[in-house]
Amino acid sequence: MLPSTTMNILKIHGCYRPQPKVSQYSHNSRLCNASSASILSHPQFPISKTDSKLKRIRVSEIGAPLWTWKDDEEENTRSSDDLxxxxxxxxxxxxxxxCSMFAALGGLTYILSSSLAxxxxxxxxxALPIVFSSMRWDIVAGRKTMVATATLLLVLAGPIKAITYLLMHxxxxxxxxxxxxxxxxxxxxxxxxxxxxxxxAMCYVVMxxxxxxxxxxxxxxxxxxFFVFLLHLLYALFFTRLGMKASLRLPKWFAKAI
Structure with missing residues (x-):
């Protein structure tokens, strides 16, 4: 009873004023507002130098494009010229x-001739396809014709026929x-x-x-x-009839004869 009576007396004389209670929710909201304001005013992650450099990049500093329509047109023109x-x-x-056709012709002719005796x-x-490829194109083409013919004979008739063809022809x-x-x-x-x-022929006989x-x-x-001389006469006459006389160096007596 004594405390309540004392409080009533103080209220009557104006000596006591009740203080409003501060809730925990308002205190927490003030702390959150203060922390957010401090974060916005003082950022914890400073802008790096690379970011500042990226901001100062200009469009004029970008290099030329890797592909243009002009390059495509030049490539198409070049490909059409090659064809x-x-x-x-x-x-x-x-x-x-x-070279492939001459190799196939020479190989098949050699196989048929050997089979029919x-x-x-x-x-x-x-030896005519190899000589013709060399005269028609160059020495590399003649060598490719010889190798292709020997490879064809190796597959179709075995190594003995291929080696014999290389040694003799x-x-x-x-x-x-x-x-x-x-x-x-x-x-x-x-x-x-x-x-x-x-x-x-000596290697052939030894084999x-x-x-x-x-x-x-x-x-x-x-x-x-004697065999080689006959081949010279026969092949020179053959190439002359094909209109390749200007590419040959014929003896005077043979040129007058034909």
Whole structure:
């Protein structure tokens, strides 16, 4: 009873004024407002130098584009020029096709002649595709024709036929084509081709001597020289009829005869 009575007396005389209670919710809201204001006024993450540099980038500092319509037009023009008859792509493709056709023709002719036992009658034509490729294009084309023919024979007839073709006809055709392409005289061409033919025939005889285990090395340089001379006459007449006389270096007596 005493405390309540004391409070009533103080209220009557005006000595006591009740204080409003401060709620916990208002206190927390003040703290949140203060913290947000401090964060906005003083940011904790300063702007780096790279960000400031990015802001100062100008459009004029950007490099040129990697592709333009002009480059596309130039590329299309270049590709169309390459596909013309005098273009590099067309000429390389034509050379590859002709070398493949000559290789297939020479390989199939050699296989058929060997199978029908008429190789001795058509032996003078086996080196013709290689010589023609060398005269038509260059020495590299002749070498590719020889390699392609030997590869075809290796697949279809085995290694013995392929090696025999290279020794007896392949290297001879490549030598003649190279000498005629460089417009060497017939004296040099006949002598070098005869030596190549003799070396190939000797290797051929040695190979078959090893296979049958019997010495059959009875080969003369005169026989090879006569065979090569006949090839020169036959191939020169063939190329002359094809209109390639300007690419040949013929002897005077043979040029007058034809």
């Amino acid at each position: 013309t008859m005098n273009g590099d792509v067309y000429q390389k493709t034509l050379r590859l096709v002709e 008429i190789e001795n009658y058509f032996g003078c034509f086996f 392949g290297f001879l055709g490549l030598a003649m084509g190279s000498l005629w392409r460089s417009k060497a005289s017939w004296g040099v061409s006949v002598l070098v081709s005869a030596l190549v033919r003799a070396a190939g 078959y001597s090893f296979l049958i285990r019997e010495n059959i090395l009875a080969l003369l340089l005169l026989n090879c020289s």
